[in-house]
Amino acid sequence: MLKINNLHASVEDKSILKGINLEVKAGEVHAIMGPNGSGKSTLASVIAGKEEYEVTDGNILLDNEDIEDLAAEERAHKGVFLSFQYPVEIPGVSVTNFMKTAINQTRKAKGLEDMPAKEMLQLIREKSELLEIDRKFLSRSLNEGFSGGEKKRNEIFQMAMLEPKLAILDETDSGLDIDALRIVANGVNKLKSKDNAVIVITHYQRLLDYIVPDFVHVLYNGKIVKSGGKELAHELEEKGYDWIKEEEDAKNN
């Protein structure tokens, strides 16, 4: 589904990603871990199409199509979803109206009519129950005054509404207490199928107890320096990242 080849990316001439190779197949869950500043969020933003990042080498293929020239919204229409580490507040636009706009614009891009209001309400009801979201919450301005946990739960609610092919969860666990973490993970697990894939970006192993990955990759200094199964996450949790840094730094010297 997703194939990343030798991806180099920079922002304001500062090189951040330095040759990423990654293949994610339908039905798989991949975890990307790594110390702060290793390029995890940059990788997520580059896949989602943030314009500030310039791809200087390599490519990203989604279903064998190079998506470099596609705008963020076109990637979204093709099924890419990014759950933001820091969801943006949009005062004056309610959660419901935001989702209506997003869904209908996506449908429009696919040549479909707007979703009938009744169907939309039904979908909103179903998905908000899945994420245990209070109805009143949906008429509030998007992310405005939301707690950290509410913002993250709202991100997964949006994911549930949009049913993406490839979901990238960027530090979705940060700011969540254990109950919220369980709800969010439960939501993600329910949405998982053999036709979609999830990339979980996280600093800690905690979330991976709930969303169990098929593969774990360690990103350091703009490269994937180690890949393995879920046991790698446990190893990192025990030993921290220092041994990886030392190994890598030794190689480079």
Next chain:
Amino acid sequence: MSLKDKLVSSFIAFENHVDIDSKIHDIRSEAIKTFETEGFPTKKDEAWKYTSLNSVLKHDYSVFPKQENALEYNDIKKYFIHDIDTYKIVFIDGKYSSHLSETTHDGLDVCLMSAALSKPKYQLVIDNYFNKIATKDGLSSLNTAFSKEGAYIHIPKNKVVAKPIQILHFSTGNESTLLLQPRNLIVVEENAHVQIIERHQSVTDNPVLTNSVTEIAANKRAIVDYYKIQNDNKNASLIDSTFVDQKRESHVSVHTFSFGGKLTRNNLNFYQNGEHMDSTLNGVTIIGDKQHVDHNTLVHHIEPNCESHQDYKGIFNDSSTGVFNGKVIVNKEAQKTNAFQSNNNILLSDKSTINSKPQLEIFADDVKCSHGCTIGQLDESALFYMKSRGIPEKEAKGLLMYAFSNNVLKSVKIPELKQRITKIIATKLGVNIGFDL
């Protein structure tokens, strides 16, 4: 001959025309003298520093329309709020159009200034209120000198007016260049409520200059909501001076929606003569091309325990320019005043300009006064967030701008009007917002 000279020399002909014995003859004569001394404001006047009238005063305006012009309702229906029942006072090229209007004398007066100025039964109200609230600056004096027609609204004590009143001024442009000077008087007696929607609309591209003066008297516990829709054609200019005199425990709000015209200047003045009242001044400006909109507001807190709220939002595209000059005066006696002012602007183009100038003159020591002004671009991170959810850039920008002005729309109390304004905003921003508003 300059426009000023032409106007001064037209005055005698005007007075002969309207009736020299009119009881406001003295007021008019005094006003023309003031105009002769003061003239039109120039950029040397502090309050006109960022707005030059040169480009609108260069035309050779006809002061008296030579012919009567008519418009068919179907051609101008779109300018009315027609989905609800309203009273209507409609003018075409400054002349009253009875077939488009719906006035009343049944329990309240919604009628014409010309009638109020000439009929004895209105004399007391005219004596008490006419030209008592307006300032004696050059432009208002010019309007006073030529005052003849406009809306006259009198709401008696305890009357809650069930339907809104629309005041519409159309200009046909059949005269090549036209100067219009409507004069409105709105008197709301004790404990009475009224909602008014006012619109100036030219229906061709010929240059029109409107120099409008509105006096609003809100007596004890009166509630007045006044909405101004300014969405004129590109060659029409508007100078709108509105003066509000509030008595104790009254609530007055004025919303100004400025989307069109070549040059628009709003002088909005509130005088709080009493305790425990509030004044609301809200505005949304969305312009482009070379349009210019200037909001010049004054709230004068004269007595204690009152509030004022000002919230002006502006979105400026292309080479458009905006001005916000908000003055708040708090007298020494006006303790416990709460005065808030906020002016937020988005510049969409490198060539657009906004001059924002809050002026607070506070002479009391136990008050809460705040003002805030922001000037910025659209939030890039919000745009990316929306795009990543599949909302295209154009729609995302539109939604963000709609959201930006939404705070002001929230306080519009007539749902049909709110819908109409939202529609104008959506059209103006070139987007389909994507949900029912």
